[in-house]
Amino acid sequence: MMSGNEAIARGAYEAGVKVATAYPGTxxxxxxxxxxxxxxxxAEWSPNEKVALEVALGAAQAGARSMASMKHVGxxxxxxxLLTASYTGARAGLVVVTADDxxxxxxxxxxxxxxxxxxxxxxxxxxxxxxxARLYAMAAFDLAERFDTPVLLRTTTRISHARxxxxxxxxxxxxLGSAQEPAHEPGFVKDPKKFVMVPAHxxxxxxxxxxxxxxxxxxxEDCPWNRxxxxxxxxxxxxxxxSYRYVREVCPGASVLKLGLAWPLPRRLVxxxxxxxxxxxxxxxxxxxxxxxxxxxGIPCMGKKYFPITGELGPDGVAAGLARxxxxxxxxxxxxLGGRGVESGAGPSxxxxxxxxxxxxxxxxxxxxxxxxxxxxxxxxxxxxxxxIGCYTLAVxxxxxxxxxxxxxxxxxxxxxxVELGAGREASRRTVAALGDSTFIHSGITGLIEVVYxxxxxxxxxxxxxxxxxxxHQQHPGxxxxxxxxxxxxxxxxxxxxxxxxxxxxxxxxxxxxxxEAGVRAALAHDGPSVVIARRPCILLDRRLVRPALAVTADxxxxxxxxxxxxxxxxxxxxxxxxxxxxxRWRARINTGLCVxxxxxxxxxxxxxxxxxxxxxxxxxxxx
Amino acid sequence: MTDVxxxxxxxxxxxxxxxxxxxxxxxxAFEPHDINDVLxxxxxxxxxLLATDILADVFLAVGSxxxxxxxxGMAQRGGSVESHVRRGPVVHSPLIRRGRADALLSMEVLExxxxxxxxxxxxxxxxxxxxIVPASVVAGGAAYPDTDGIIAQLRAxxxxxxxxxxxxxxxxxxxxxxxxxxxxxxxxAFVAGVPAAIWEQVMAARVPAxxxxxxxxxxxxGRHLAEDAPA
Numbered sequence: 001m002m003s004g005n006e007a008i009a010r011g012a013y014e015a016g017v018k019v020a021t022a023y024p025g026t027x028x029x030x031x032x033x034x035x036x037x038x039x040x041x042x043a044e045w046s047p048n049e050k051v052a053l054e055v056a057l058g059a060a061q062a063g064a065r066s067m068a069s070m071k072h073v074g075x076x077x078x079x080x081x082l083l084t085a086s087y088t089g090a091r092a093g094l095v096v097v098t099a100d101d102x103x104x105x106x107x108x109x110x111x112x113x114x115x116x117x118x119x120x121x122x123x124x125x126x127x128x129x130x131x132x133a134r135l136y137a138m139a140a141f142d143l144a145e146r147f148d149t150p151v152l153l154r155t156t157t158r159i160s161h162a163r164x165x166x167x168x169x170x171x172x173x174x175x176l177g178s179a180q181e182p183a184h185e186p187g188f189v190k191d192p193k194k195f196v197m198v199p200a201h202x203x204x205x206x207x208x209x210x211x212x213x214x215x216x217x218x219x220x221e222d223c224p225w226n227r228x229x230x231x232x233x234x235x236x237x238x239x240x241x242x243s244y245r246y247v248r249e250v251c252p253g254a255s256v257l258k259l260g261l262a263w264p265l266p267r268r269l270v271x272x273x274x275x276x277x278x279x280x281x282x283x284x285x286x287x288x289x290x291x292x293x294x295x296x297x298g299i300p301c302m303g304k305k306y307f308p309i310t311g312e313l314g315p316d317g318v319a320a321g322l323a324r325x326x327x328x329x330x331x332x333x334x335x336x337l338g339g340r341g342v343e344s345g346a347g348p349s350x351x352x353x354x355x356x357x358x359x360x361x362x363x364x365x366x367x368x369x370x371x372x373x374x375x376x377x378x379x380x381x382x383x384x385x386x387x388x389i390g391c392y393t394l395a396v397x398x399x400x401x402x403x404x405x406x407x408x409x410x411x412x413x414x415x416x417x418x419v420e421l422g423a424g425r426e427a428s429r430r431t432v433a434a435l436g437d438s439t440f441i442h443s444g445i446t447g448l449i450e451v452v453y454x455x456x457x458x459x460x461x462x463x464x465x466x467x468x469x470x471x472x473h474q475q476h477p478g479x480x481x482x483x484x485x486x487x488x489x490x491x492x493x494x495x496x497x498x499x500x501x502x503x504x505x506x507x508x509x510x511x512x513x514x515x516x517e518a519g520v521r522a523a524l525a526h527d528g529p530s531v532v533i534a535r536r537p538c539i540l541l542d543r544r545l546v547r548p549a550l551a552v553t554a555d556x557x558x559x560x561x562x563x564x565x566x567x568x569x570x571x572x573x574x575x576x577x578x579x580x581x582x583x584x585r586w587r588a589r590i591n592t593g594l595c596v597x598x599x600x601x602x603x604x605x606x607x608x609x610x611x612x613x614x615x616x617x618x619x620x621x622x623x624x
Numbered sequence: 625m626t627d628v629x630x631x632x633x634x635x636x637x638x639x640x641x642x643x644x645x646x647x648x649x650x651x652x653a654f655e656p657h658d659i660n661d662v663l664x665x666x667x668x669x670x671x672x673l674l675a676t677d678i679l680a681d682v683f684l685a686v687g688s689x690x691x692x693x694x695x696x697g698m699a700q701r702g703g704s705v706e707s708h709v710r711r712g713p714v715v716h717s718p719l720i721r722r723g724r725a726d727a728l729l730s731m732e733v734l735e736x737x738x739x740x741x742x743x744x745x746x747x748x749x750x751x752x753x754x755x756i757v758p759a760s761v762v763a764g765g766a767a768y769p770d771t772d773g774i775i776a777q778l779r780a781x782x783x784x785x786x787x788x789x790x791x792x793x794x795x796x797x798x799x800x801x802x803x804x805x806x807x808x809x810x811x812x813a814f815v816a817g818v819p820a821a822i823w824e825q826v827m828a829a830r831v832p833a834x835x836x837x838x839x840x841x842x843x844x845x846g847r848h849l850a851e852d853a854p855a
């Protein structure tokens with residue numbers, strides 16, 4: 001069994017990939033993690049996706065098969081090199097993996113990155129399951145070299161994080177060089193008209209790209225990735241990716257044109273399919289990408305009338321849309337289409353399938369998370385918090401409710417600068433930008449340079465937990481280790497902040513609320529750019545960081561609820577009935593199975609009711 | 625669920641269908657051949673993925689096609705998580721359809737209720753009785769339903785239920801983190817055609833060696849509870 005991501009990595013490995021680059025992002029992260037286990041591959045966490053793609057491009061231009069993998073929004077960061085790499089091409093295969101997230105399981109938007117294929121004029125392969133993910137990853141390198149083009153390999157959460165049996169083969173070292181260029185030794189070969197995209201050269205390359213598009217469209221007509229599966233001719237479905245599997249599941253009798261090459265479209269193949277079926281339906285997750293193209297080509301079809309643009313489709317969404325379409329057309333969902341009567345309302349689906357109304361369980365900051373101390377202080381000071389992408393964004397939820405913006409990687413600092421410019425300098429005395437260490441390196445540093453250069457007084461809080469936590473604890477330039485475990489120079493955040501011109505740089509421990517509050521207050525009071533580095537390793541990094549659970553002394557707890565405002569999963573509220581009718585009061589209780597003894601709650605309890613079992617309570621135990 | 629059996633794969637041993645199903649020696653066996661789609665749920669960090677890894681390996685070992693779907697990333701931080709395992713001669717979708725899971729395994733009792741509508745009426749519910757209070761309750765506003773009320777709702781839809789008390793698990797296995805394997809043990813009572821040695825082999829391959837004995841005891845406890853569960 002392999003996940004789709006492991007299968008992509010396996011395919012790339014077998015195809016002889018030599019350089020693999022990535023920035024972590026769900027659902028793409030495990031591709032690079034799997035490649036990092038192979039010593040024949042240089043696999044690296046790059047500071048961000050733009051860097052990742054540029055490194056991969058350079059490696060491919062020097063003759064090495066290369067792959068850059070990233071989540072869908074990561075392609076936005078890498079879009080600049082992507083669109084011009086389309087013009088230059090490379091000598092060896094360059095594959096860019098985009099892992100889209102329909103349904104936004106762990107993302108801030110659900111953009112459909114097939115649009116990038118059209119915009120950048122690149123071929124886009126889209127596997128429908130892990131086994132295809134391996135085959136398509138291998139094929140992508142050949143395609144890239146045959147057509148001298150970067151290839152977009154698109155996956156989605158339900159491909160990347162699905163597991164299925166996948167056969168693995170041996171690695172083969174590729175013969176270098178594209179079809180246009182004979183095999184040659186590794187190394188960069190000067191070719192200014194191809195690689196130096198000054199206007200005069202780029203004007204020469206653009207027609208090459210357009211001609212390549214034409215040749216790719218011809219290839220699409222007859223390639224292993226697009227295929228017609230003739231079945232019941234009353235319904236023809238054009239689909240691909242995860243949706244293909246859902247269609248096969250819920251309507252196994254329908255004729256299907258499966259598009260494994262999502263772009264460019266095979267015009268004649270589509271026309272042939274359309275002519276062979278009575279009704280044509282396009283089933284695609286997210287945008288009506290193919291549907292719009294088909295309609296523009298004058299091919300009558302239906303799609304988003306029956307299937308939502310938002311969210312992931314899933315087998316239930318596909319079944320519901322198919323049922324509506326067939327009902328509109330008066331086509332019975334009978335044995336011929338493989339409906340087996342279940343869509344008629346009989347059978348299991350007649351039972352309630354709506355979610356019951358019960359308390360929600362959103363993801364939360366873990367017990368012992370150092371971000372809790374930082375964001376408790378920001379919440380207590382009632383600051384406007386221009387925030388960023390990471391675990392700490394979870395502090396948006398009550399009771400901390402301490403996050404006011406989240407847009408994209410690195411936007412915290414720059415949006416805070418914008419607030420200062422838009423609302424006046426005074427605003428920076430009650431506003432902070434908060435972001436993680438990995439995010440700061442990704443694209444926060446340029447924002448900090450902006451603040452210094454353009455005279456801002458923004459206070460930046462870098463929540464330095466020594467890892468890229470939300471995606472599963474990947475290394476980054478500040479951790480001192482590479483993706484493959486080698487020792488690396490650890491980026492010195494304090495020195496970096498000072499070097500770009502921030503004079504007010506301080507480090508605090510987020511487990512120490514008083515010191516963190518004093519640090520933030522001092523930084524806000526400083527009339528100029530300030531950086532507070534709230535430093536404490538992620539509690540999940542090392543079980544040795546865990547201390548004995550704390551306990552509440554029931555007699556001392558008066559149920560004031562202050563500790564509940566930390567939003568710690570280990571702090572529960574115990575109801576205690578009172579003498580008066582209908583009245584009850586709350587007492588705090590610590591779940592010893594969850595508590596890791598961080599001691600933050602102990603600092604907010606004014607009555608000293610929370611103590612560590614091994615240490616006797618002290619007079620300052622309830623200090624604030 | 626059997627409506628995926630359109631294209632028997634030639635290169636795998638197709639599972640025997642019900643008419644040639646070997647008789648289970650499990651007492652109170654519940655239509656054992658019907659356990660094809662299993663939904664495992666819980667709270668991020670509880671070990672849901674290990675449970676579905678074990679189950680997927682077991683199904684593979686007896687020659688089924690298997691697909692599995694997981695949730696990574698943000699949801700793993702204490703949120704509600706789900707993982708689907710499906711098997712059959714040929715399986716297309718890695719996701720189970722709502723109302724069609726043959727079995728629902730839950731690491732936490734409120735989560736069993738949250739995903740109950742995925743279970744087909746008459747299916748199997750196996751859940752821990754552990755209560756982990758979500759932030760929405762601690763922060764006030766929402767109420768955590770009482771366990772007896774949850775159990776009544778589970779019983780109303782399920783054909784068979786078994787419950788693992790976390791204290792009983794700790795008493796038997798020594799560690800509440802073996803709950804995932806305890807639930808797999810309970811499920812094993814309802815899955816026909818899988819020799820005990822395969823469950824054991826897969827468990828031994830999947831859990832850390834130092835935790836194997838505890839997990840064996842958890843598996844046995846779960847199996848015992850399920851076998852004794854009233855029809």
